[in-house]
Amino acid sequence: MSDRSEHLRPKAPWFAGVVFTLVVVVLHLPLLFLFASSFFERIGETWVFTLRWFQEVLADQALAAAFLNSLIVAVTSSTLATVIGTGAAVALHRGGFRWGPFLRALSLTSLVLPEIVFALALLSWFFLLKVTLGLHSVIAAHVTFILSYVILIVSARLSTMDSSVEDAARDLGAGEWKLLWRVTLPSIWPSVGAAFMLGFLLSFDDFLITFFVNGAGQDTLPVKLYTSMKIGLTPKLNALATLMCAVSALLLIFAFRSSSFRDVLKAGEEPGDQR
Secondary structure, three states, X not given: OHHHHHHHOOOXXXXXXXXXXXXXXXXXXXXXXXXXXXXXXXXXXXXXXXXXXXXXXXXXXXXXXHHHHHHHHHHHHXXXXXXXXXXXXXXXXXXXXXXXXHHHHHOOHHHHOOHHHHHHHHHHHXXXXXXXXXXXXXXXXXXXXXXXXXXXXXXXXXXXXXXXXXXXXXXXXXXXXXXXXXXXXXXXXXHHHHHHHHHHHHHHHOOHHHHHHOXXXXXXXXXXXXXXXXXXXXXXXXXXXXXXXXXXXXXXXXXXXXXHHHHHHHHOOXXXXXX
8 A cells, every 4th residue: 555655646846856955965065075184285286185183182181181081972962861771761651650641741851942041940940059060060960961861762662562471561560660661661672772872973073062161171072073163174173073973873874774763763663563
């Protein structure tokens, strides 16, 4: 039926394809220029291919420290947010809360709030609690920011689960903890992995929240890139931006090629398939 409907669907007019192509080209031209300027150096009147800028990036100790900070923050915050968010999604799915709908709506706050408002609110909260800013404050801020995405992804998978599987486990005498570890978590594990990878990318690439709640001398890679750009835009910074894009692209390719995202996308089509 789906193949027939695809066959009967009218083709898009030729100018729609032209407009779409132009939009894609215009949107990606700055990125192409950024990538090209990372691999070429002007000597006299000619441009020559070089890897010099990447070598300078890799040899820069300050950038290496910023990369390590980004890695620590991304891994820690995405892990904590995945654990907390998965537990919250399971609790909201099973219900039993008087204010369940309100709590579910509140859990998605960071998805609708402007990021700068979210960052200012976190900074004000840290100031009120007299928390010294540093990597720990960045991690706490990223956990609260990523949490909404984790709850959304895991809740979407939970909503497509076959509830008869959990009911059968209860009938066989499984307690709540055993039901969680033996039935629920194995069924939603692909979505948990997808939530972790998305959280890692959001944390690793985040600039605005990190800029507000970061302490002095503990810059992450996006913040370091921004502060370096204020001095002047150089091919070295273009090479750094290219490396950041490459890391994000590789993680996205790995995510979409893994079973995590495939199972999440198929969840709505095969709700009863618990492979």
